[in-house]
Amino acid sequence: MSLWKIAWRSIQQRAFVSGLTALSMGLGVALVVSVLVVYGVVAQSFHRGGEGYDLIIGAKGGKEQLVLNTVFYLSEPVGNIPYSLYEDLTDGKLAPYVDLAIPVCMGHSYQGFRVVGTVPEMFTELKYRGDQSYEFGQTADGRPGGGKGENFKSENPFDAVMGSTAAVRTHLQVGEEFQAVHGSGEGGHVHQQRFHVVGVLAPTGTPVDRAIFVNMKGFFEIHGMEGTAAHKEHAGAHEGHGVHDEHDEEAKQITAILVCCKQPNPSRFADVVAGVINKGPTAQAVQPIRVIADLFEGIVGKLEWVLLGMAVLTVIVAGISIMVSIYNSMSDRRHEIAVMRALGARRVTVMVIILLESILLSLLGGGLGLLLGHGMIGACSSVIVNWTGVDIGLLQFQKIELFLVPGLLLLASAVGYLPALAAYRTDVAQSLTNTP
């Protein structure tokens, strides 16, 4: 007959009220858990975009804008950089440091989704979320990812690959064609050239899902034609494609370059490359992970504390309801406590029993809250995967949850203290005489 059991029995005795107070604690804890998990999901999906490469090189200007533009396909397009910079990285003086460089071109869209010109290596060489490979067809772990078709080929300039969300929303399937629009809005100029969808990517949970990728050659070509159309009067000199290409090669511009640096020390090499680029007159190099972390901290970092503060307040209110419930029961229990004292229980013992009762109720509520919180999140996980691509399992715990148990113990002791003190001070002889 441990003191725990004695405390548990008195909870059982008032099962209904105890259940309600534990439930209110549970709801508070569930709220804390959901805030933590949801925030974790948001943070993960946000940070994830910048994983997979070490540097982004783009036109000089705001770092944030470059990252928003190239990683998240958001914000106004930034200026361009010369194609020669890309060649510097692949064949020039910076090549020894660079493992992989992927050029990207922007400035077009289809039904609101960015059309990004790039090279096939974007999906064969580049990884996302650290070590995941892009998939067409099934995902690596055998889940049917909804991906179909195959990657576009370098030699087919008008091939296109759809991000999974873009494919779903635009209803474009493998084999179908679309015309890109100049700019990002609806009202832009529609290019005559049609792109041919050859593949749909499996969901990645990154911004890639919300974009359309075309062969960079085709991208340049529609620009070239544009040029041809716009300057027909004095561009009559163009006769053959060969000449046209020659001409474009010089003026070719790209929006950004995604760079992976060489092993064994990619981050140091990234510093070297960034140093050289940033000294130059035309471009800047940024580390996407760092910029994203700063952006995130600036935008939603404070929000976490506000949400958490509100959730913790809920838990404290629940704690107070435990105190009220135990304290209210003290008038009935003064007699019981007196009987225990008459049987030889010390003051401290009856005090501890009441404290344990408060702790049991809090932990019970806390356990309930964990179940409820993770259960709720687990039930919503398929929706969350669809929206953000972040797969939160039923039991994906956040590190902060480890503080929940000591936190609850502290709270329980604090709210149990007042009723425990009342138990400590019970006048035995008097309470025995006042039979209930």
Place this chain on the structure above:
Amino acid sequence: MLHLRELKKTFRQPDGTELHVLDIADYHVGAGEQVVMVGESGCGKTTLLHVIAGISRPDSGKVRVDDWEITLMPEAECDCFRAERIGYVFQTFNLLPGFTALENVLLSMRFSRRRLDKHRARQLLTRVGLSHRMTHRPTMLSVGEQQRVAVARALANKPKLLLADEPTANVDAGNQQHILDLIRETCKEENVALIMVTHSQEVAKQFSRIDRLQEFNRAAVHQ
């Protein structure tokens, strides 16, 4: 075994005046002795038992059980002493409603420094005729059965002294004699001294030693 000397207990009443309840020069109960104590309602019988058990502290005087001077003990030690040496049976049973019959007996063991002895708890409940009621809650027991559990609980820690405050007053007439016999027999078996307070002539006349509190309590004279 029990020895009281120059014991005084006064209550301060709400109107500020003092109520002298106990003033006992000398009182003695031998080991294993069975004493019945009678006296008018309000003459201080319950207060006296509380003082003997260390539940209330006297204003002055000495309470000695065996060689232990409990009036000198610090409170926590006095609580332990009560748990281990003194059994108490109440007029209103005072079983803890959340616990089974067996747990009520074990609870009493829990508050002493001795180890829980489930075997003894079962043995005691069997002795009081409740082998088939061990896992019943007090509310599921008749008043007679409840008081029998209380007797078993009071004897759980092999006390030297059992204090019974009108133990049969709230029991139905048919069970009174049974409870009385049970208390006296078990005390005899375990060699426990017994002080039983009663209002009932029927009960009192069965004891060879009858103490009238008013006769040796000098405070009672002034009432």
